[in-house]
Amino acid sequence: MTNQPSQGTGQASSISWQSRQAAEAWRSMAAVHAGVLGQVTEQMLDLAALDPGMRVLDVAAGAGEQTLAASRRLGSSGRIIAVDISASMLEAANETMREHGADNVETRVMDAQRLELDADSFDAAISRFGVMLVPDPGLALQEIRRVLKPSRRAAVMVWGSAERNPFQSLPFAILRRLGVMPEAPAGPSGPFGLGGPGVLESTFESAGFRDVAVEAAPIQWRFASAADALDYYRLASAPLPPEVAARLGDEGGGVSRPSSSKSFDSSSIRAVSRCPVRR
Numbered sequence: 001m002t003n004q005p006s007q008g009t010g011q012a013s014s015i016s017w018q019s020r021q022a023a024e025a026w027r028s029m030a031a032v033h034a035g036v037l038g039q040v041t042e043q044m045l046d047l048a049a050l051d052p053g054m055r056v057l058d059v060a061a062g063a064g065e066q067t068l069a070a071s072r073r074l075g076s077s078g079r080i081i082a083v084d085i086s087a088s089m090l091e092a093a094n095e096t097m098r099e100h101g102a103d104n105v106e107t108r109v110m111d112a113q114r115l116e117l118d119a120d121s122f123d124a125a126i127s128r129f130g131v132m133l134v135p136d137p138g139l140a141l142q143e144i145r146r147v148l149k150p151s152r153r154a155a156v157m158v159w160g161s162a163e164r165n166p167f168q169s170l171p172f173a174i175l176r177r178l179g180v181m182p183e184a185p186a187g188p189s190g191p192f193g194l195g196g197p198g199v200l201e202s203t204f205e206s207a208g209f210r211d212v213a214v215e216a217a218p219i220q221w222r223f224a225s226a227a228d229a230l231d232y233y234r235l236a237s238a239p240l241p242p243e244v245a246a247r248l249g250d251e252g253g254g255v256s257r258p259s260s261s262k263s264f265d266s267s268s269i270r271a272v273s274r275c276p277v278r279r
């Protein structure tokens with residue numbers, strides 16, 4: 001079920017997740033993501049210490065790939081509330097849950113920076129590639145801490161620094177050089193905003209968490225051909241403004257398939273942290 005949207009306070013500049021097209025593109029990427037991100041996602045769920053019967057919050061859940069993985073761990077006695085600012089993304093998540101018979105999942109449109117949820121009401125919280133994209137990641141973490149029960153865990157996954165993620169960062173760098181995309185604003189909001197040394201730790205600590213542990217999680221993107229990698233880029237560009245996304249296709253027409261397989265190294269970082277016992 002998807003509730004009506006609350007008023008959001010905005011999104012990372014020049015990226016919009018609201019369109020149906022963006023949501024469908026994200027759902028189409030699920031097969032690639034299952035291969036590339038499946039293991040690191042399960043490790044994030046391990047860090048969150050999910051157990052059957054828990055009530056779990058998934059922040060910026062998107063099309064629900066990690067939600068589905070979490071729902072399997074919780075079983076029929078558990079409940080996962082998946083929130084996102086985009087109704088379209090959550091509609092895609094609902095379709096995925098219906099397809100897989102995951103009936104312990106509820107979706108609600110909501111801004112991560114203003115969770116319309118009771119304090120001390122969740123046994124665990126997760127967020128995959130979400131916290132870094134909200135305009136104020138620190139505020140989102142404060143909200144997550146507020147709704148977690150004392151001493152319960154939040155586990156998040158964000159991208160490492162741009163330098164360690166050429167697969168994601170190079171297209172943006174090229175588009176900026178071409179002048180079709182604005183410079184990334186300074187600060188923690190953006191795909192790589194929490195990826196610098198110590199940034200994720202300090203953002204968690206400033207939000208009031210304790211026992212913060214951050215670890216690198218290497219990821220390798222593998223595609224059967226360069227053309228397949230370009231297809232992925234086109235899908236991934238769906239939330240970009242149309243004039244920007246169009247430029248990603250400019251040079252792709254001449255890539256033949258099949259060509260030799262391509263792989264790209266990438267790095268994400270995971271953090272796990274506990275709510276303080278007394279707040």
Ligand SMILES: C[S@@+](CC[C@H](N)C(=O)[O-])C[C@H]1O[C@@H](n2cnc3c(N)ncnc32)[C@H](O)[C@@H]1O
Pocket residue numbers: 008009010011012017018059060061062063064065066083084085086089110111112113127128129130133134135
């Ligand atoms: C990169 S996608 C990740 C989706 C999903 N967690 C995954 O890993 O497949 C980022 C998601 O963050 C959501 N988002 C962006 N700003 C948000 C905000 N302020 N509050 C809640 N969700 C937000 C977007 O709508 C989008 O679904």
